[in-house]
Amino acid sequence: MLAHADQLLELWRGRLVETAVGTTTATAGQQTPRGRSGPGHARTAPWYWAVALAGCGAVVAAALAASPATGTPLAAGGTPKALAASTAPDPARAQLPMDCGPFPVKTVLSVPADLGDGHPGTVVAAHCATDTGNPPDSVYLLGFGPGERPVVVATLLTERENLTIGRLAVRSDGAITGRAQGYSSDDVPRFRPDVSLDLTWTHRGGGWERSQSAAPAGSA
Secondary structure: OHHHHHHHHHHHHHHHHHHOOOOEEEOOOOOOOOOOOOOOOOOOOHHHHHHHHHHHHHHHHHHHHOOOOOOOOOOOOOOOEEOOHHHOOOHHHOOOOOOOOOOOEEEEEEEEEEOOOOOEEEEEEEEEOOOOOOOOOEEEEEEEOHHHOEEEEEEEEOHHHOOEEEEEEEOOOOOEEEEEEEOOOOOOOOOOOOEEEEEEEEEEOOEEEEEEEEOOOOOO
């Protein structure tokens, strides 16, 4: 029964991670970039996951009744560590949920790592490779799916926020960090971003929570 409950928890947690977009917490007094409308993502409708999770929740609750548990289910603890690119999900083989029209998807940064759950992952920043302008980036966490094919397990940032990512890293505590540039208004030229942000994604329960602060002046 305990093994069955653990399997159900893993399924439930996986559904949450697939749809999680971290809550943004802005530091008081910082200047937050203004997003612009952009291409839509191929994402499953929220009502579908609400129905699916409600069903999973009922089954998991019944299983937990037979085995004691406290707190939010989390992956087994471990030590985050860097990985060789050859052992982590390859962004070039992943289907990233970006609507680029006639333009290809271009990976601009990737960081292979074990975030402490014992599973290889890759944090990847990508954008639509348009001919002109400064296209915004999306950031995803990749894992291995069926047949060892790379799949998106979490969306950390979408191009709708109109940010470009200059740095990505994984801290020793498993948090993902990044440096981004954006625009304070639609009047700022796209080739001259005037806002710099330090971003941090922290794993909370079944998803990722994002916090941000103004980066030092002149930082890239």
